[in-house]
Amino acid sequence: MKKVFHLWIVSCVLLLSSVVSAESDLAIEITQGIDEPTPVAIVPFAWSGSSALKENIAQIVSADLGRTGLFSMMDPTTMLSFPTQQDQIYYRDWRLSKTEFLVIGRQIPAEGTQIKVEFELYDVLKEQRLLSERVSGTQDNLRDIAHYISDMIYQKLTGIRGAFSTRIVYVTAQQYGEGKVSYRLKMADSDGARPITIRQQSEPLMSPAWARDGSKLAYVSFESGRPAIYIQYLATGKREKVQSFRGLNGAPAWSPDGNKLAIVLSKDGNPEVYVLDLRSRSLARITHHYGIDTEPSWSPDGQSIIFTSDRGGQPQIYRLQLATRQLERVTYEGNYNSRGRLTHDGRFLAMVHRGDDNVFRIAVQDLKTGRLDTLTDTYLDESPTIAPNGSIILYATQKGVKGVLGGVTLDGNVRFILPATSGDVREPAWSPYLQ
Structure with a gap:
C-alpha cells in the first residue's frame, strides 16, 4: 500500500506568522484548449x-x-x-x-x-x-x-509525469488606505487552492526562487529600505539574511545541489552576476562587462549559468560555462529577450520575448534546433517559470489593469488564466517535485 503524505505541507501550516486564507486566491480558467x-x-x-x-x-x-x-x-x-x-x-x-x-x-x-x-x-x-x-x-x-x-x-x-502535487509561490500587491500597499509572498497548490501567506509587509517583495529539494525559498525584500536577499525555511519559518552589499542585491537562483546562489550585485558599481557559496560564504564574480548582467539561472547539471545582458546593445540571453568561462550568446531573434528559464532536461529555453510588434510575450526556444516559437497572445508578459515536468509555463501578465498569472503549454496549444480574487499577482515560481 502506498501512503501519500507530504510532511512539508503540514510543516508549511506551522510557518511563523503565516496566515491561511479561507478561500483560494486563484482559480484557473481555460482560455484555449486543443480541438x-x-x-x-x-x-x-x-x-x-x-x-x-x-x-x-x-x-x-x-x-x-x-x-x-x-x-x-x-x-x-x-x-x-x-x-x-x-x-x-x-x-x-x-x-x-x-x-x-x-x-x-x-x-x-x-x-x-x-x-x-x-x-x-x-x-x-x-x-x-x-x-x-x-x-x-x-x-x-x-x-x-x-x-x-x-x-x-x-x-x-x-506518458508524462504529472505535476498536480507540486506547489507554486507568487507575490501579491494590494492597495489599502491612501497610497499604501500590502505585499504578500504566498504559496499554494498548483491549482491555486490552499494559499498560505509566507511573508507579509508594506515594502516590496520580489524574485522568489525554490531550492531544488523544495525545503526553502530565496527572495528579495526591501523591508530594510534597500534590497536584500533572504532565505526562508518552510518547515520552521526561519528566515536568514544573505550577505548584503551596498547597491543592488537581487535575482537569487539556486544551484541544483542547493549549496550555492547565483545573485546579481552592483557593489562594484555595475550589475554583475556572482555566485555565493552558502557553506563557506565565499563570493565569486562570474561576469565582467560594463553592460548590465542580470537574471541568472542554472543549467540542470549545474555546469553553466544563463543570464540576461545588454552587452550587445539590447537585452539578450547568454550562457557561461563555469569551468572554462566560455561565453556564448543564445538568443538572436527579436530585439529583446530576457528572464531565461530552462526546462529540466535543458533542451528548451523559456523567455520574455519582444519581436517586431514591440509587445512583450512568452516564447520558447529549442536549443537543439534553434527554433523560437511565441506562445502567448497577451501583452506585458513577464516572469516565466516552468512546471517540473516541462509541460507548462506559468507567467505574469495583465488582464485589464490588473496583474494576473497566465499559463501556456510548451507547444502553445493550451492556455489559461489564473485571475486573483484580490490584488495584483506577479512573480510566480513553480516548485520542483516534492517527493
Whole structure:
C-alpha cells in the first residue's frame, strides 16, 4: 500500500506568522484548449463512513485533468450510472456517451483517522483496466491524495509525469488606505487552492526562487529600505539574511545541489552576476562587462549559468560555462529577450520575448534546433517559470489593469488564466517535485 503524505505541507501550516486564507486566491480558467480533447469520466467515489468528507476527491481529480486542456471531463449529472466496482461497469453505456477512459473509486474508513482510497482507471474502448492503486491518508490529506491520483492518471494517459502535487509561490500587491500597499509572498497548490501567506509587509517583495529539494525559498525584500536577499525555511519559518552589499542585491537562483546562489550585485558599481557559496560564504564574480548582467539561472547539471545582458546593445540571453568561462550568446531573434528559464532536461529555453510588434510575450526556444516559437497572445508578459515536468509555463501578465498569472503549454496549444480574487499577482515560481 502506498501512503501519500507530504510532511512539508503540514510543516508549511506551522510557518511563523503565516496566515491561511479561507478561500483560494486563484482559480484557473481555460482560455484555449486543443480541438479534440480526450473524453474522460471520473465517477464520484463511494464513501462508507458515517460523516461527510471535507473534500470531494473525484471532483478535484476531474478539475485537475480538465485544466490541462487535453481532456474533456464528463459532468456527473449526465452519467447513466455510478459504478464503484469493476463488475458494475457497463462499457456499452460509456461508449454511447463517447467516453474513452473511466475512473472509479472507493473511500473506506481505516484504523484511527486513516482513510483508504482505492481507484481504478479503465480503457472503455478496449474494456481493459489500465491502473489500480490504493493510497491512504487522513481527512486533511484528501486534497493531496486527489492530486496524487491526478498525477498517476495523467502519466498513464500521456506518458508524462504529472505535476498536480507540486506547489507554486507568487507575490501579491494590494492597495489599502491612501497610497499604501500590502505585499504578500504566498504559496499554494498548483491549482491555486490552499494559499498560505509566507511573508507579509508594506515594502516590496520580489524574485522568489525554490531550492531544488523544495525545503526553502530565496527572495528579495526591501523591508530594510534597500534590497536584500533572504532565505526562508518552510518547515520552521526561519528566515536568514544573505550577505548584503551596498547597491543592488537581487535575482537569487539556486544551484541544483542547493549549496550555492547565483545573485546579481552592483557593489562594484555595475550589475554583475556572482555566485555565493552558502557553506563557506565565499563570493565569486562570474561576469565582467560594463553592460548590465542580470537574471541568472542554472543549467540542470549545474555546469553553466544563463543570464540576461545588454552587452550587445539590447537585452539578450547568454550562457557561461563555469569551468572554462566560455561565453556564448543564445538568443538572436527579436530585439529583446530576457528572464531565461530552462526546462529540466535543458533542451528548451523559456523567455520574455519582444519581436517586431514591440509587445512583450512568452516564447520558447529549442536549443537543439534553434527554433523560437511565441506562445502567448497577451501583452506585458513577464516572469516565466516552468512546471517540473516541462509541460507548462506559468507567467505574469495583465488582464485589464490588473496583474494576473497566465499559463501556456510548451507547444502553445493550451492556455489559461489564473485571475486573483484580490490584488495584483506577479512573480510566480513553480516548485520542483516534492517527493
